[in-house]
Amino acid sequence: MIPTPFTYKRAGSAAEALELVAEYGDDAKFLAGGHSLLPLMKLRLAAPEVIIDLSGLRDLSYVTDQGTYVAVGALTRHHDVEHSDVLARDVPLLAHAAGQVGDPQIRHRGTIGGSIAHADPASDLPAVLLALDATLVAQGSGGTREIPIGEFFQGLFETSLEPDELLTEIRVPKPASAGAWSFQKFSQRAIDWAIVGCAVQGGNVALVNMGGTPLRAAGVEAALADGAAPSDAAAHAAEGTSAADDIRATRAYREHLARVLVSRALTEASSRA
Amino acid sequence: MKVDLTVNGKDISADVEDRMLLVHFLRDVADLTATNVGCDTTSCGACTVLLDGESVKSCTVLAAQASGHEITTVEGLATNGEMHPVQRAFHQEHGLQCGFCTPGMVMAIVSLLKENPDPSEQQVRQGLEGNLCRxxxxxxxxxxxxAAADEGKVSA
Structure with a gap:
């Protein structure tokens, strides 16, 4: 399978990427690692006329300790997030979850920024960063702005990024108790997307693939805040969700999985804390 | 567009369509047909090659993205007619039946052992999660x- 014809442009800097997207507008798409976009293009579910390759923006691949938060460059590959000493120490949930994305080959190419900007609710890292209360930094023609991750995901593959904006950095606040984390992912085969997944950091609980966007399990978080035991709090996991019925699972099965995985995640997180 | 790749140590320049996939560049332009197209959906790993020394699925990389980079296919592993330790280990341990997944498996293992020269059996199994053998x-x-890891320990 090959994509529909397009024009390939390689940007050498963020400024050049923004110039290119200003020039080509809606016909253009940014390409980071390409492991979400290229498969869609091969299936002809996406057919951009211009591809702006960001792989030349090497200065956007980094993980740095900024005191109260860890800054991760948007073009940092999953492999590098997985093996970051800073993240292993301060945000082990993110380092671990990055190592659960796809397979080693995919992690050698796919990037954290690409995964977030693609906004597939079945992807692992959007929910993980939601549980971590991350802040996203976007650069556009009008300058740079910060977007709280809670305002970022607008719908299936839709974000609050403007068409001429580039996601440049993910800022992850260091959790008060870094060890109180868990990531649970249920899939049928090793490299599948999660049928349902769950990320827990302290009292924050986020769900993978339980709606059109990654979701915070507000009912679970409220019950935990009221002092509920993990298994009792987990009973609220499907509240406010809108999981799909599809060939992989029914909605009822996904809701069941959400309760089971949240219970396991809360138990594991509290045992680690 | 013009792309310049180094494939198995040899510089190859060609005019290709912007949309050409790396696996098609290797098979149709570089005439290196050991790298197979299997699922063509980033799942099976039959098309695994090394890009700057790391395993990637060449069905999900554009030739244009690989321009300026070094690619190694299974044809590039042997030195002076002598098989690479991973190839030798596949021979000795009968690590193949039909052979279709083998080039990708070998390249995935070369990359895995480079990152972790002494893996446990569990780490090998997890490290091969992106490669299917039917x-x-x-x-x-x-x-x-x-076995290849053990041989590496002896020769190191």
Whole structure:
């Protein structure tokens, strides 16, 4: 399978990427690692006329300790997030979850920024960063702005990024108790997307693939805040969700999985804390 | 567009369509047909090659993205007519049946052992999660990976 014809442009800097997207507008798409976009293009579910390759923006691949938060460059590959000493120490949930994305080959190419900007609710890292209360930094023609991750995901593959904006950095606040984390992912085969997944950091609980966007399990978080035991709090996991019925699972099965995985995640997180 | 790749140590320049996939560049332009197209959906790993020394699925990389980079295919592993330790281990441990997944398996293991020269059996199995064998040959493939790691320890 090959994509529909397009024009390939390689940007050498963020400024050049923004110039290119200003020039080509809606016909253009940014390409980071390409492991979400290229498969869609091969299936002809996406057919951009211009591809702006960001792989030349090497200065956007980094993980740095900024005191109260860890800054991760948007073009940092999953492999590098997985093996970051800073993240292993301060945000082990993110380092671990990055190592659960796809397979080693995919992690050698796919990037954290690409995964977030693609906004597939079945992807692992959007929910993980939601549980971590991350802040996203976007650069556009009008300058740079910060977007709280809670305002970022607008719908299936839709974000609050403007068409001429580039996601440049993910800022992850260091959790008060870094060890109180868990990531649970249920899939049928090793490299599948999660049928349902769950990320827990302290009292924050986020769900993978339980709606059109990654979701915070507000009912679970409220019950935990009221002092509920993990298994009792987990009973609220499907509240406010809108999981799909599809060939992989029914909605009822996904809701069941959400309760089971949240219970396991809360138990594991509290045992680690 | 013009792309310049180094494939198995040899510089190859060509005019290709912007949309050409790396696997098609390797097979149709570089005439290196050991790298197979299997699922064509980033799942099976049959098309695994090394890009700057790391395993990637060449069905999900554009030739244009690989321009300026070094690619190694299974044809590039042997030196002076002598098989690479991973190739030798596949031979010794009978790590293949039909052979379709083998080039990708070998390249995935070369990359895995570079990152972790002394993996446990569990780490090998997890490290090969992106490569499918439909002959149910995983046991001997894992044995081959572990044998190649052992040989690396002896020669190191």
């Amino acid at each position: 002959c149910t040959g995983y046991h001997n493939i894992v044995r081959a990976a572990l």
